[in-house]
Amino acid sequence: MLSVDNFRYLHSEVTEWRRYLHRHPELDYRLHTTASFVMEKLASFGINHIETGIAETGIVALIHGEGGDGPTIGLRADMDALPILEASNKPWSSETPGKMHGCGHDGHTAMLLGAAKYLARRRKFRGCVALIFQPAEEVLPSGAKRMVHEGVMDRFGISQIFGMHNSPGLEIGRFAIGHGPTLASLDDFDLVVTGKGGHAANPSQTIDPIVIAAQIVVGLQTLVSRNTNPLEALVISITKLNAGTAYNIIPGSAEMGGTVRTFSSELRTFAEQQILALAQGVARGFGGGVEFKYRRDCPVTFNHPEGTHLAVQAARTLVGSESVDDKMKPRMGSEDFAYMLEARPGAYILLGNGPTASLHNPEYDFNDEALPYGIGYWANLVETALAV
Ligand code: NI
Numbered sequence: 001m002l003s004v005d006n007f008r009y010l011h012s013e014v015t016e017w018r019r020y021l022h023r024h025p026e027l028d029y030r031l032h033t034t035a036s037f038v039m040e041k042l043a044s045f046g047i048n049h050i051e052t053g054i055a056e057t058g059i060v061a062l063i064h065g066e067g068g069d070g071p072t073i074g075l076r077a078d079m080d081a082l083p084i085l086e087a088s089n090k091p092w093s094s095e096t097p098g099k100m101h102g103c104g105h106d107g108h109t110a111m112l113l114g115a116a117k118y119l120a121r122r123r124k125f126r127g128c129v130a131l132i133f134q135p136a137e138e139v140l141p142s143g144a145k146r147m148v149h150e151g152v153m154d155r156f157g158i159s160q161i162f163g164m165h166n167s168p169g170l171e172i173g174r175f176a177i178g179h180g181p182t183l184a185s186l187d188d189f190d191l192v193v194t195g196k197g198g199h200a201a202n203p204s205q206t207i208d209p210i211v212i213a214a215q216i217v218v219g220l221q222t223l224v225s226r227n228t229n230p231l232e233a234l235v236i237s238i239t240k241l242n243a244g245t246a247y248n249i250i251p252g253s254a255e256m257g258g259t260v261r262t263f264s265s266e267l268r269t270f271a272e273q274q275i276l277a278l279a280q281g282v283a284r285g286f287g288g289g290v291e292f293k294y295r296r297d298c299p300v301t302f303n304h305p306e307g308t309h310l311a312v313q314a315a316r317t318l319v320g321s322e323s324v325d326d327k328m329k330p331r332m333g334s335e336d337f338a339y340m341l342e343a344r345p346g347a348y349i350l351l352g353n354g355p356t357a358s359l360h361n362p363e364y365d366f367n368d369e370a371l372p373y374g375i376g377y378w379a380n381l382v383e384t385a386l387a388v
Contacts, residue, residue, distance in 0.1 A: 002383075004173070004318050007376040010114045014375065015368045017041065018110035019092035022366070025081030025099040025106070028139045029056040034079050034109070038133050041113050045120040055146035059133040060156055063119050067388030070127025074158040075378055076144075076340060077112035078105045078137035087362035103359050104166040107366030109133060111164070111374035118379050125386035130156045132340075140297060142336035148343045160307055161346035162381060163337040164374060168359060170352035172369045175315040175377070177349045178328040179308050181263035183301035184233070186334035187271070190257050191216070191279055192291040197252035207287045209254040210243050215286070216256070216279045217241070223274050228267065235261040235332060236271060261332050263300050272296075301338040307347035314380035315349065318373065351377065 017037075024033050035057040042050050042061045049062040057079075062072075086093050086100035094100040101107075116131050132152065136143030152158070170176055193216065195209035217238050228234050236258065243254035260271045272294045279290045303311075308326075315324045328350065337348055351374050357363035 002317070002376065002380060004372050004376045007118065007372040007379065010117065010375055011372050014110050014114040014371045017113055018106050018366060018368060018371065021106035021109055022092050022101050023095050025094050025096060025101045027081055027083060027099060028136045029143065031057040031079050031135050035059060035133070038079070038109060038113065042116060045117045047116065047120050054150055054152060055135055055143050057135045058143060058147050060152060061116065061131040062156065063116065063123070063129045063131070065125035065127055065386055065388070066123040067126035067386070070386050071159040072128040072130055072157045073382065073385050074130045074132050074156070074161040074340070074344070075112060075115065075381070076132040076134055076161065076163045076337060077108040078134045078143070079109045080105055080136055080138050080143070082138055082360060084360070084362050088365045090365055100362070101366065102361065102364050103138065104353065104366035105137065107166055107370065107374070108164065111371055112378065114371065114375035115378035118375060119382060124388060125382050126388050127386045129382050129386070130158050137336050142298065142339060144336040144339040148339050153343045158344055160385065161340045161344040162307065162311065163340065163348040164351055164377065165335065165348070166353040166366060166370060167350040168353045168356045168364070170350060172352050172354045172367060173319050173373055174323045174325070174352040175319065175349055176325040176328040177303065177308060177311055177315070177347065178330055179303055179305070181300050181330050182303050182328070182348055183330070183335050183338065184261040184263055184332045185268055185300045185338070186298040187260040187268060187294060187296050188257065189260065189275060189292065189294045190255070191275070193254045193256070193283055193288055194291065195252060195288040198250050200248045200250050203250060206250045208250050209252065209288060210250070212283050212286045212288045213241065213243065213254040213256055215282050219278050219282055220275060223271070223278065227274065228270065232267060233263055233330070233332070234267050234271065235259070236275065261334065263330055265300070268296065298334045298336055299338040299342050301335050301348055302341055303347040304341070304345035307345050310381060310385045311347040311349050314384045315377055317380050318376045349377070
């Protein structure tokens with residue numbers, strides 16, 4: 001088990017890889033340049049079990065330890081960029097206007113490659129490591145979900161799974177991790193209020209869907225404030241409201257959309273049922289109706305006890321106990337790695353990115369100073385979880 005100084009020899013090389021990936025951002029599942037780059041690097045480390053084309057451009061590479069038989073653990077990096085016009089003004093800025101690595105997945109990919117190079121040479125562990133390079137973290141349908149559906153966990157016999165994300169605002173060389181629910185689930189819904197359109201001068205001859213929609217928006221606020229336990233987090237936000245085409249027409253319908261975030265599966269079910277019940281009740285009271293579509297997009301990112309313990313141990317060895325916050329409060333954001341943690345136990349950790357612009361901001365850039373910490377974390381995690 002090693003401190004971060006043991007990984008500094010990889011720093012300049014991995015920085016070059018990171019900046020190459022940053023200059024060539026690609027979106028969703030169309031990561032052909034990125035995937036070729038990853039494959040080429042993995043092969044150059046002498047890794048001979050590499051499977052490509054999983055969930056289109058996803059890659060899984062296996063490294064066997066020299067410490068004898070043991071389980072296989074999965075380490076996951078996401079690879080996709082965002083449809084944002086970059087404004088970081090860095091010399092390695094995106095060469096494709098309108099696409100940028102605005103979430104640091106270039107750094108995540110480079111760090112897992114750095115760990116691959118280290119692990120493939122040292123192999124001081126038992127069992128096997130599955131390096132998972134995932135497409136489409138930022139879009140639906142999610143790349144993590146597809147990789148799980150395409151059988152990645154079973155096919156490679158993965159028994160535990162680990163993820164990492166950079167965190168702007170958290171100092172370089174620091175880690176943060178929570179126990180249990182760490183990031184919220186993400187669901188979306190569409191709600192169409194149906195009424196009866198007509199002349200705006202004669203509202204009594206219509207069923208005005210705009211008035212009904214307005215009542216529903218107000219009514220939905222009470223599901224959180226009056227119907228759920230104040231100690232349990234639930235967000236229900238209406239984020240879209242569209243109706244009407246002219247000043248003198250009452251439209252026949254109004255369309256609404258929104259999002260639901262929570263840490264509990266019971267509250268997801270509650271939200272799905274109660275949004276519909278409330279909307280139907282309100283609409284019927286006014287003589288209208290509703291059409292409702294609820295989509296469960298991303299589950300709660302749940303850190304399991306054993307995986308969290310291993311992650312904390314690996315980070316502490318690397319940077320010291322005082323630099324690892326193992327009591328991170330849950331955050332309302334969400335992450336499709338949750339699908340992998342639903343399929344297998346494990347943990348998701350945050351890595352300090354220093355005082356950079358926030359994620360998804362046009363001025364954001366992954367901080368290359370974080371690279372040896374991320375590489376060292378992966379290496380220590382493997383040598384801890386699969387100790388000889
Ligand atoms: Ni991200």
